[in-house]
Amino acid sequence: MELPRSQKSLYILMLSVHGLIRGHDLELGRDADTGGQTTYVVELVRALSRHRGVAKVDLLTRQIQDPQVSVDYAQSEEDLGYGARILRLPCGPKRYLRKELLWPHLDQMVDRCLHFLRHQGLLPDLIHTHYADAGYVGQQLSLLLGIPLIHTGHSLGRSKRERLLASGRKEAAIERQFHLSRRIATEEAILSHASLIVTSTQQEVTDQYGMYDNDRSRHYAVIPPGIDTSRFSMVSRRKPDARLEGEIDRFLSNPGKPLILTICRPDARKNLKGLLKAYGEDKRLQASANLVIVAGNRDDIRDLEEAQRKILCDLLLDIDRYDLWGKIAIPKHLSSDDVSDLYRLAASRYGLFVNPALTEPFGLTLIEAAASGLPVIAPDDGGPQDILGNCRNGLLVNTLDSSAIASALNRALEDKTQWRQWARNGIAGLKYHYSWEAHVAKYIKLASHLLHRERKRLRRQHAFSLNDGKSPLPLVQRVLISDIDNTLIGCKAGLEALISWLYQRTGSVAFGVATGRSLESTIALLKKADIPIPNVLITSVGSEIHYGSQLRADQGWARHICHLWRRAALAEALHEIPELELQTLDNQREFKLSYNVKSDRVPSLESLYRHLRERKLHAKFVYSHQQFIDVLPIRASKGLAIRYLAYKWGLPLCNFLVAGDSGNDKEMLIGDTKAIVVGNYSTELExxxxxxxxxxxxxxxxxxxxEGLNHYGFDEIPAKQAVPST
Structure with a gap:
């Protein structure tokens, strides 16, 4: 029984970035990016939203405005019912992009998600990501917000690279096409960070994730997906569609024979060539059954991507080679409803479903066939081992051997008693092992344990912090950011009053520090002065940003400031200037070089910039306290870091109050921020x-x-701001 909505609590944020995602008529097989993952994600969202403990599920994906695809994918919101919806956020170009081209735009998706969360004023309890691209976005959100991450890989970069290398492809060519190095590095980072990795089979855990350096078995959960039983069901519950029968039978000379059905994308890994060879070289098989190949939708093969075009052209050439006209159907257009009817049609004619893939991580089509009462022939590698072990509804075969495929098909077609038993077993096994209800029950149980464990950890770790682990930045309306040395520290009574003021406003005002010190030095000094760990730490003169007591790094900032930064070349060029004395190693950072100078021998900043220009180098100099010069990337500084925070977290600059005392605070004190210069300031700020x-x-x-807080009336919380546009 459904609980009243008021008794539900869990809010899950689901991310699936690539492909074409909508709540109806999924365009499965349209391209390599719109396959089983889209079905899995949409049905999981629907199933979770129906659970009595779940209040809200949002599926975030990419908004696409492209005349080549349906206008459905341009809608910013699509309601799925029961508190579930699809939300589409702009990310990169408006046009549809294949997943390999999305990577440069994923940081924008991170920012868009943060703006969305600020606008709605509610943070999720869990973030669940699908595939490496969404995993990257979700990991950044998890780090920034302090929210646990669940990840489902669907397919993995290391496995893909091994298969491509084994097929004879050159490593350089693979990298140019698929950019697998970045994907694999991201997958390693996700494995290191995620609280839970959800897989469909044990084989996925041991054989695929086992290839990774950050493999951690205690963080895996095998939860097989379910299927929508309102669409996939046994023959007696719903007759095959007459229109669909006509669409298939128009290809066939003898349509009354059993149908051997396969459904997959036109991808070399799906081994359609091997299946066609098995059928084309076995006259007994041709005499006993027709072959139906559904390899995506198409208007004109010549308009497809090169890889898909090659697969289908080779398919047609092999049909002609084996003279299979009248024995094989290759329909051009089938909807998702047609697919479910096609399973029933094949079952009504005592046919078989065959998955000839070279390797199959799971095999969603196998459980769809099982639900439809259609026995299966499947690879003896990967997910099918689990599925057929549970359902006992067909045969496993070495799909590398075409004769073995033909032999298994002949055996299954000839034994009608065994066929009926397999059909019954598949339906029963599906209900027990592969229902969405069972999937969600296990999912919610694991999620509850995860959140309970996370709350206990936060209680232990956040006694010395201004928050409970979740970042307040998406929801606060004001931010106070202060320099540390000679600004925050120096007056004990004033510091105690300020900390008390901050504690009283936890959740409405965020607190940050901006300092020239390194992160390690900053933490040590804060602890020595009994200052709670701030919500945000801008360190090393604005070249690094971290969040909260877990010191979560803002990787988007690092990628932003690395533009034109050539650290080694800069160090070599500045070594030529005798007035600059390099500071100790602990003051040097990836994006900062720090020097001491004597006040009577300070080279002019103009001469330093000219020195770099002559060598075609780019950097920014920050002179402070009349004795230090810091060298930063041109996009880095305390002031630019604060402006980056304003954009990233969706707050206008006028809602930031900054405080400082010296020259390296100057840039953050000017502009649209409100600023305080403390009484003990350096003359550089006059x-x-x-x-x-x-x-x-x-x-x-x-x-x-x-004194400055009182002057600006910083207690007055402004009205909620609109999400900034870009």
């Missing part, structure tokens, strides 16, 4: 005195910050 939104406090250190 030029800011007459600027709007820069308040010069009379009091020193943290007492000066408190």
């Amino acid at each position: 030029s800011l005195r007459d600027m709007e939104h820069v308040y010069f406090a009379r009091n020193n250190y943290a007492s000066g910050i408190m």
